[in-house]
Amino acid sequence: MNERVTICQIQEKKRRKEKIVVLTAYDYSLATLIDRCGVDIVLVGDSLANVVLGLESTAEVTMAEMLHHAKAVRRAVKRAFLVGDMPFESYQKDPSQAVANAIRFIKEAGCDAVKFEWFDRCLEVVADCARAGIPVMGHVGLTPQTAERMGGFKVQGKSAASAQKILEHALALEKKGVFSLVLECVPAPLAAMITRQIKIPTIGIGAGKDCDGQVLVTHDLLGLFDLFTPKFVKRYAEVAEVMTQGISRFCDDVRKGHFPDKEHSYSMAPEELDQIKEKMW
Numbered sequence: 676m677n678e679r680v681t682i683c684q685i686q687e688k689k690r691r692k693e694k695i696v697v698l699t700a701y702d703y704s705l706a707t708l709i710d711r712c713g714v715d716i717v718l719v720g721d722s723l724a725n726v727v728l729g730l731e732s733t734a735e736v737t738m739a740e741m742l743h744h745a746k747a748v749r750r751a752v753k754r755a756f757l758v759g760d761m762p763f764e765s766y767q768k769d770p771s772q773a774v775a776n777a778i779r780f781i782k783e784a785g786c787d788a789v790k791f792e793w794f795d796r797c798l799e800v801v802a803d804c805a806r807a808g809i810p811v812m813g814h815v816g817l818t819p820q821t822a823e824r825m826g827g828f829k830v831q832g833k834s835a836a837s838a839q840k841i842l843e844h845a846l847a848l849e850k851k852g853v854f855s856l857v858l859e860c861v862p863a864p865l866a867a868m869i870t871r872q873i874k875i876p877t878i879g880i881g882a883g884k885d886c887d888g889q890v891l892v893t894h895d896l897l898g899l900f901d902l903f904t905p906k907f908v909k910r911y912a913e914v915a916e917v918m919t920q921g922i923s924r925f926c927d928d929v930r931k932g933h934f935p936d937k938e939h940s941y942s943m944a945p946e947e948l949d950q951i952k953e954k955m956w
Contacts, residue, residue, distance in 0.1 A: 797844075870886055
């Protein structure tokens with residue numbers, strides 16, 4: 676078994692100009708496949724709310740739900756670095772509970788680190804976690820948990836003033852000790868500028884090719900979720916089509932009596948069957 680990926684190895688990739696690969700996972704089966712493919716970081720994302728639980732907003736997913744799925748992913752992931760996404764209720768409703776909730780991701784779910792989206796008291800929360808020895812991944816630009824306050828799911832940092840704020844947030848988070856930083860839905864030139872300015876790795880999602888790494892929601896890239904598809908998503912497979920074909924064939928076989936057939940059934944010795952028949956009749 677390969678050794679688990681560490682923060683030092685992730686940060687060394689930036690220095691070597693090696694791209695970092697990040698994908699989301701929410702269950703044992705898919706996480707097993709992702710880990711086998713050699714991704715560097717697996718994120719138990721709060722996108723769980725949309726693609727698995729059918730909720731409208733990532734802000735609706737609970738700590739209990741996130742921990743439940745993080746535990747399943749931890750059982751599968753043997754090599755990649757595992758990050759748990761802190762849900763809205765775990766730190767933005769009451770920042771004083773952030774450290775205690777982050778510790779639950781580490782101790783209960785077995786995550787290697789947690790991720791916080793930027794909010795008004797983000798620096799305070801990150802500093803508290805750093806003092807508690809909890810590795811933190813930051814997240815700036817579009818922050819889905821509070822997207823409504825930002826005018827919806829829109830590109831952030833298009834004006835000089837808003838771009839400056841995002842740059843300041845990135846620099847401040849680096850200073851507070853985050854080991855890496857997600858840049859979501861920001862102009863590619865701004866993401867490139869931030870990537871050059873900070874020493875920690877940047878992970879882009881809708882932030883252009885110059886980030887140190889890239890992350891996508893696995894269900895998006897596999898074609899498993901199609902209620903909405905952001906511009907930055909590239910479909911690498913249409914798994915839903917294959918699954919639909921397989922399920923439809925199963926339904927058809929059952930209704931026509933073609934399944935199960937002899938090949939997929941168990942037999943028993945004729946003499947044993949005869950003994951049962953004698954007792955019954």
